Amino acid sequence: MTGILRITALVFFIFSSALFAQVRDPDVPISPEVDRKLSSGHVFYSAEVSFKGGSVTGEIDFPVAGFKAGVSGTFYYWKDISSISITSWVRRARGERYLFYPESYQIAFKAGSKINIDGNIKELNRFRLVQKRRRRTMYTYYYDDYVKGAWALTGVQDFYSPALIPAEGCVVSIKFR
Numbered sequence: 536m537t538g539i540l541r542i543t544a545l546v547f548f549i550f551s552s553a554l555f556a557q558v559r560d561p562d563v564p565i566s567p568e569v570d571r572k573l574s575s576g577h578v579f580y581s582a583e584v585s586f587k588g589g590s591v592t593g594e595i596d597f598p599v600a601g602f603k604a605g606v607s608g609t610f611y612y613w614k615d616i617s618s619i620s621i622t623s624w625v626r627r628a629r630g631e632r633y634l635f636y637p638e639s640y641q642i643a644f645k646a647g648s649k650i651n652i653d654g655n656i657k658e659l660n661r662f663r664l665v666q667k668r669r670r671r672t673m674y675t676y677y678y679d680d681y682v683k684g685a686w687a688l689t690g691v692q693d694f695y696s697p698a699l700i701p702a703e704g705c706v707v708s709i710k711f712r
Contacts, residue, residue: 580613581712584664584673588703591673593666595709597658605654611642613711618643619659620708621675622651624698629678635698636660636676659706677702 579594601612625638637659640652664671679702680687681694688702701707 578613579665582664583710583712584706585708585710586673586704586706587701591664591666591671592712593664593671596663596665596670599658602656602658604652605640605656607652607654615644615646616642616711617645618708618710621701621706622699624676624701625655626698632678632680634676634678635701638697659709673706674704675706677705 578597578600580597581593582595583590583592584595597613600614601610603610620641621637621639622641623637623639624635627634627636636655638653638655640656641649642652643649659675661672661674661676664673677688679689685692686698689698689700691698691700
């Protein structure tokens with residue numbers, strides 16, 4: 536009987552110490568503060584972005600230092616540009632809906648000259664704007680449906696007319712600061 540008591544006491548002692556042991560908080564790995572601008576390869580530019588219905592300011596997060604212009608293929612650097620305005624959008628069928636992409640732009644350079652560019656600049660279709668550590672995705676394209684003789688979001692009645700005014704929330708210009 537004493538042997539059974541000793542074994543029971545030993546088993547109780549082992550399990551009770553496991554039950555009442557202090558659980559330690561996990562160690563959080565210490566990571567050095569890394570400047571996103573330097574480590575990510577992205578280029579940030581301070582800008583005011585105007586869209587139909589308002590405007591916001593912040594830093595635009597571009598993955599590259601520039602872009603190839605529409606049809607011409609000429610390379611331009613963001614750092615040389617003072618503003619970009621979208622002047623028209625082109626309609627593309629997407630299933631039963633239509634997608635409107637920017638098709639022509641007016642670009643003003645810091646040196647004072649201006650040019651008009653035809654053809655889509657894919658780097659501007661969707662980009663991120665950082666505002667006080669909050670990231671916001673901005674779009675220069677929009678979807679629309681032709682319903683009962685008019686475009687649902689823009690109200691334009693002519694199905695074939697070029698889109699000169701976008702839907703609410705669509706980016707229309709960027710002014711670099």
